[in-house]
Amino acid sequence: MGAARWRKRIKVGCLILGLLSLLTGCWDRLEIEERAVILGISIDKAEPEEMKEEKEVSHLKGKYPTPKKGSMRITVQIAVPGRIPLGPGETGGGGKGGGQKSVWVLDVVGHTIDDAVMNLQQQISAQLFFGHLRVIVVSQEVAKDGLQDINDYFRRSPEVRRLTWMMISKGKAGELMKATPELERVPTLYLISTMDQAVRMGKFPNDFVGQFWSNSSKKGQEPYLPFVDIEKKGNMSISGMAFFKGEKMVGVTKPLEIGIYMEMLGMNPGGYQAFVEVPGTSGLVVYNVTHRKSNIDVQIKNGKPHITIKNHLEGDLREKSNGQFTLNGKSIQGIENQMEMATEKGFKDLFEKTQKKGSDIFGFGEIVRAKHARYWNKQIKTNKNWQKMFKEITLESSSIIEVRRVGMKAN
Amino acid sequence: MEYPRQITVIQATAVLVSTIIGVGILPLPLFAVRGADTGAPLLTFAAILFASLGLWLITKLGIRFPNQTIIEYSEDIIGKYLAWIGSVFIIGFFALVTSLAAREFGEVVVTSILKKTPLEVTVLVMLLLAVYSSRNDITTFAYIHHLYLPIIVFPGLLIVIFSLKNTEVLNLLPIWGNEHSGMLTGYFTVSALFQGFFVLTMVIPAMRSPEKAMKSSFWGMFIAGGLYFLIVIAAVGAFGSQEIKLLLWPTLELAKTTSLPANILERLDAAFLVVWVIAVFTTLLSTYYLTVHSMSKLFRLRDHKLFSWFVLPFVFVMAMLPENVLQMYEIIEIVGRNGLYITIAYPCILLVVAIIRKKGGKRNGGSKMAQKD
Numbered sequence: 141m142g143a144a145r146w147r148k149r150i151k152v153g154c155l156i157l158g159l160l161s162l163l164t165g166c167w168d169r170l171e172i173e174e175r176a177v178i179l180g181i182s183i184d185k186a187e188p189e190e191m192k193e194e195k196e197v198s199h200l201k202g203k204y205p206t207p208k209k210g211s212m213r214i215t216v217q218i219a220v221p222g223r224i225p226l227g228p229g230e231t232g233g234g235g236k237g238g239g240q241k242s243v244w245v246l247d248v249v250g251h252t253i254d255d256a257v258m259n260l261q262q263q264i265s266a267q268l269f270f271g272h273l274r275v276i277v278v279s280q281e282v283a284k285d286g287l288q289d290i291n292d293y294f295r296r297s298p299e300v301r302r303l304t305w306m307m308i309s310k311g312k313a314g315e316l317m318k319a320t321p322e323l324e325r326v327p328t329l330y331l332i333s334t335m336d337q338a339v340r341m342g343k344f345p346n347d348f349v350g351q352f353w354s355n356s357s358k359k360g361q362e363p364y365l366p367f368v369d370i371e372k373k374g375n376m377s378i379s380g381m382a383f384f385k386g387e388k389m390v391g392v393t394k395p396l397e398i399g400i401y402m403e404m405l406g407m408n409p410g411g412y413q414a415f416v417e418v419p420g421t422s423g424l425v426v427y428n429v430t431h432r433k434s435n436i437d438v439q440i441k442n443g444k445p446h447i448t449i450k451n452h453l454e455g456d457l458r459e460k461s462n463g464q465f466t467l468n469g470k471s472i473q474g475i476e477n478q479m480e481m482a483t484e485k486g487f488k489d490l491f492e493k494t495q496k497k498g499s500d501i502f503g504f505g506e507i508v509r510a511k512h513a514r515y516w517n518k519q520i521k522t523n524k525n526w527q528k529m530f531k532e533i534t535l536e537s538s539s540i541i542e543v544r545r546v547g548m549k550a551n
Numbered sequence: 552m553e554y555p556r557q558i559t560v561i562q563a564t565a566v567l568v569s570t571i572i573g574v575g576i577l578p579l580p581l582f583a584v585r586g587a588d589t590g591a592p593l594l595t596f597a598a599i600l601f602a603s604l605g606l607w608l609i610t611k612l613g614i615r616f617p618n619q620t621i622i623e624y625s626e627d628i629i630g631k632y633l634a635w636i637g638s639v640f641i642i643g644f645f646a647l648v649t650s651l652a653a654r655e656f657g658e659v660v661v662t663s664i665l666k667k668t669p670l671e672v673t674v675l676v677m678l679l680l681a682v683y684s685s686r687n688d689i690t691t692f693a694y695i696h697h698l699y700l701p702i703i704v705f706p707g708l709l710i711v712i713f714s715l716k717n718t719e720v721l722n723l724l725p726i727w728g729n730e731h732s733g734m735l736t737g738y739f740t741v742s743a744l745f746q747g748f749f750v751l752t753m754v755i756p757a758m759r760s761p762e763k764a765m766k767s768s769f770w771g772m773f774i775a776g777g778l779y780f781l782i783v784i785a786a787v788g789a790f791g792s793q794e795i796k797l798l799l800w801p802t803l804e805l806a807k808t809t810s811l812p813a814n815i816l817e818r819l820d821a822a823f824l825v826v827w828v829i830a831v832f833t834t835l836l837s838t839y840y841l842t843v844h845s846m847s848k849l850f851r852l853r854d855h856k857l858f859s860w861f862v863l864p865f866v867f868v869m870a871m872l873p874e875n876v877l878q879m880y881e882i883i884e885i886v887g888r889n890g891l892y893i894t895i896a897y898p899c900i901l902l903v904v905a906i907i908r909k910k911g912g913k914r915n916g917g918s919k920m921a922q923k924d
Binding site for chain 2: 166167168295298301302303350353354357358359503506507509510511513516517521
């Protein structure tokens with residue numbers, strides 16, 4: 141009898157002990173206040189004098205190995221808990237009037253990204269968290285030296301999402317982190333909405349960092365990134381497309397050439413405008429592309445790939461300037477013809493511009509690899525060889541341009 | 552009769568599907584791309600066919616000997632001593648598979664979600680769950696799989712379908728792939744991811760109508776293989792083969808990149824990991840159950856519960872042996888490829904010998920069934 145009672149007691153005891161374990165929380169519990177949520181990060185080159193402020197966190201000078209080249213200054217935007225507005229109705233204590241900022245901007249130097257991040261971690265209490273990172277801005281100087289180390293760090297980090305945007309800044313990248321645009325209370329969110337809207341309006345291809353990485357890995361394509369510049373009021377303008385050869389930035393296009401690029405590849409929606417001369421008059425009209433379609437064909441001619449682009453654009457007229465002429469079916473025909481010639485020239489110019497640098501941002505090489513596999517396997521095989529071959533390929537394009545509407549004005 | 556014959560065809564299918572879909576789903580596109588570049592989907596398809604061959608063999612054997620597991624009928628076919636060697640290999644292999652799967656699970660969790668939780672804890676908790684669940688009889692075992700099947704398959708399919716919209720066709724061409732070095736290795740590595748099908752040898756003797764086992768094999772491989780095939784297409788199509796070579800767990804990256812329409816969920820990796828944990832659990836349960844169950848058959852025990860705790864320390868220690876994540880994957884690939892001798896070649900030999908020696912078959916099995924029913 142006694143034994144049975146004891147057995148029962150032990151059983152109950154074990155049950156209670158087991159239940160105790162349910163009271164504990166998650167092992168990795170980390171309160172939001174203890175987390176430094178990084179929203180944006182920028183990477184600049186640091187001068188040797190600036191490097192003197194570096195603390196010896198991840199290495200000791202002269203004792204542990206340090207990278208031979210490279211020294212950078214990173215600037216981060218850390219969200220301040222409780223001040224990030226959560227919805228449109230919420231005042232959140234943020235905004236300009238309160239004088240309280242929703243983000244805390246810090247900068248630090250280091251030899252590599254992780255070195256700099258560790259230096260930063262050494263000086264702030266909360267644990268850095270990259271899970272909400274939305275924007276990575278890299279300055280032109282750094283991009284020209286190559287992005288491989290930066291890409292490595294962000295690819296390796298399990299927190300960073302591939303839908304983050306990476307962009308190249310014309311001047312100091314840190315300025316973009318410090319800027320405080322008026323439209324959004326969180327500056328990084330403004331940068332990201334600039335890019336999101338640009339994609340939606342057809343001003344830039346959907347080139348988030350995952351896409352950039354995929355493109356840079358492809359053997360027959362070179363990657364590109366938005367090239368941005370800071371304006372007077374702390375806003376950001378997309379002032380072109382930075383194109384790369386391998387991991388190194390080799391050039392930048394004009395903004396309109398982004399439109400031409402998207403036209404060549406038939407990316408929708410259409411979002412660029414261009415002036416067109418009206419034949420026989422001194423007038424100009426502004427043509428707005430709404431829909432792009434493109435058919436790219438690759439043939440091997442004389443042992444070299446030959447690209448044929450058949451392009452179809454639809455759009456409408458937005459503005460008439462210096463207009464001593466009337467728009468009618470016939471003059472629109474003329475405008476279309478004029479546009480077709482201009483487009484072909486635009487294609488040729490952009491193509492030659494990238495060709496000079498050996499940077500196939502169009503991915504023609506991928507088409508060769510995919511559709512002419514035998515030729516590719518025999519002649520090209522590697523990314524290096526394609527970069528060379530790209531300089532020698534030929535392009536032929538024809539476009540059909542339609543003007544569909546002219547707005548609310550009758551002529 | 553040891554077990555009431557209760558498992559239906561659908562349940563057997565469920566066991567197969569949720570056993571095959573497991574931890575290997577994460578590195579699958581990487582293995583496939585290493586083998587054949589853009590030919591990865593084709594390679595996966597070929598691997599599915601190869602695994603189907605193995606499954607067909609053990610189903611054939613199972614139908615020939617509807618009352619016995621492979622441990623028992625191998626003794627009838629090739630004699631006690633030879634069969635003993637084979638059975639020991641089977642048991643050892645599946646114990647190893649269990650431990651490696653648990654370790655792989657732990658590595659993913661520690662790397663990507665719970666960075667501070669010790670690896671040992673994650674692995675042990677998962678193994679304890681499997682051990683505890685393996686103490687049930689085979690009918691309950693089938694019910695567990697049946698219960699989890701929709702939770703694994705439908706969200707899995709949903710994620711794949713939503714990520715298919717990021718596919719670029721050029722990334723999937725040429726379908727033969729550009730480079731073919733390492734093709735054979737990759738082929739066997741991917742085939743090895745399907746080895747969970749072996750669990751069917753243990754399920755058939757408990758099936759209500761073993762002669763219908765071929766039906767569940769077909770559907771089991773069709774659903775699990777189809778999902779794997781789609782995942783490879785989605786991953787290669789979205790990232791391109793060269794980028795996948797840089798990613799340790801392409802499927803997880805795929806879930807990270809995929810968002811539900813209308814910003815319902817910006818990234819699907821959390822949802823995916825939940826599904827994946829369940830999938831890993833069912834796989835661990837199956838391989839562990841197979842190990843323990845086979846041991847009890849080998850030693851002629853009526854009940855396998857005795858071994859269920861006994862095997863745990865060995866499995867746990869084996870799980871802790873790999874030094875790092877890269878070495879672990881090297882071991883997983885080697886073990887997986889060599890496991891094909893056990894899961895495909897061995898049943899093949901058994902079936903051939905059984906046909907030559909006229910062992911088993913309808914006459915024999917039928918009379919036995921009649922007696923027992």
